[in-house]
Amino acid sequence: MDDTQGVHHVGLTVSDLAASTAFFTDLLGWDRVGGDPDYPANFVSDGTVMVTLWQAQPPIAPVPFDKNHNIGLHHLAIRVRDLETLETLHQKLQVADNVSIEFPPEALREGPTMHMMCLEPSGIRIEFIVPA
Numbered sequence: 001m002d003d004t005q006g007v008h009h010v011g012l013t014v015s016d017l018a019a020s021t022a023f024f025t026d027l028l029g030w031d032r033v034g035g036d037p038d039y040p041a042n043f044v045s046d047g048t049v050m051v052t053l054w055q056a057q058p059p060i061a062p063v064p065f066d067k068n069h070n071i072g073l074h075h076l077a078i079r080v081r082d083l084e085t086l087e088t089l090h091q092k093l094q095v096a097d098n099v100s101i102e103f104p105p106e107a108l109r110e111g112p113t114m115h116m117m118c119l120e121p122s123g124i125r126i127e128f129i130v131p132a
Contacts, residue, residue, distance in 0.1 A: 009043075009050035010076060012124055015062055017042060017055040019098050019121035024051060027096055028078075028089075051076070062123055075117065075125035083114055086130050093118050 014020040017040060024030040024044040033050065034043040041054045067074055080086045086105050093099050098121035105116045108129070115129040 007049060009052055011052040011054065012073070012076070012122075013054045013056050014122035014124065015056050015060045016098075016121050017053055020053050020124075023096075023099065023120040024053075027092060027099070046078075049078075065123065065125060073124070075127050077115075077127040077129050080128045080130050083130055086114060086116060086128055089128055090116055097121075 012020070021032065021042045021044060025032055028046070030044045030046045030051075032042055033045045035041055039054060041052055044051050044053065063070075080089065083105070090101070090105050094101055100119040102117035102119060102125065105114055107113070108115050112132040113129065115127055117125060117127045120126050
């Protein structure tokens with residue numbers, strides 16, 4: 001018997017709640033499934049996983065991500081249906097406001113898994129991956 005049953009949700013603290021929410025809902029097509037205006041937080045989901053977005057409290061002094069020195073979330077990897085969807089997503093994110101492409105679709109190591117990485121509006125690294 002397994003004691004755990006997968007990821008229920010991922011919670012992310014963001015510097016711009018509206019922009020980060022729009023990244024998931026407007027660009028990725030996820031649904032806003034709730035929120036808490038007193039916290040403040042928004043909950044978004046693609047129907048498989050839920051992401052909770054919490055607004056950081058001022059003063060906000062973000063530190064650029066450094067995988068060798070930061071503790072915590074390295075990136076959030078989101079599975080994508082196929083290579084065509086990954087390419088379409090890359091094109092959409094390339095022209096989106098407040099989104100930075102870290103690298104375009106490419107093979108993971110020697111492949112055949114393909115992936116890309118971007119920074120969403122609050123600077124959180126998001127990987128999109130098409131497993132082999």
